[in-house]
Amino acid sequence: MKISAILSGWKNYMAKSEVTETVARQRAALCAACPHSRNGKILAxxxxxxxxxxxxxxxxxxxxxxxxxxxxxxxxxxxW
Ligand code: SF4
Known part of the structure; x- marks a missing residue:
């Protein structure tokens, strides 16, 4: 379930629809302020x-x- 969800996320990531980006922007703000957000060198x-x-x-x-x-x-x- 999780892998398919992430793959669908990557699909949207590549397609970049306006609606998805609006939601993504709101989520990104929440994640950026969250103590569980980490910077990964692997993901650089x-x-x-x-x-x-x-x-x-x-x-x-x-x-x-x-x-x-x-x-x-x-x-x-x-x-979120
Ligand atoms: S727990 Fe994870 S997904 Fe939820 S706001 Fe924090 S960094 Fe984002």
């Missing part, structure tokens, strides 16, 4: 128009935030 190659989550991942689920905020996944800490 991932570029994102939302700079506040570029290269970051969620410490609770391990997901790259650029993909997660654009997927059908949920925040494991119920913040």
């Amino acid at each position: 190659f991932i570029k994102d128009t939302l700079k506040n989550v570029e290269g970051a991942y969620c410490n609770l689920c391990g997901c790259p935030l650029s993909a997660k905020i654009r997927s059908n996944d949920i925040c494991p800490d119920n913040k």
Whole structure:
């Protein structure tokens, strides 16, 4: 379930629909202020128009935030 959710997130990430980006921007702001957000050196190659989550991942689920905020996944800490 999680893998398919993340893959769908990457699909949206590549397609960049306006609606998805609006939601993603709101989620990114929440993630950026969250103590579970971490910067990963491994993810440094991932570029994102939302700079506040570029290269970051969620410490609770391990997901790259650029993909997660654009997927059908949920925040494991119920913040979005
Ligand atoms: S997905 Fe939720 S728990 Fe993870 S960094 Fe974002 S706000 Fe925090």
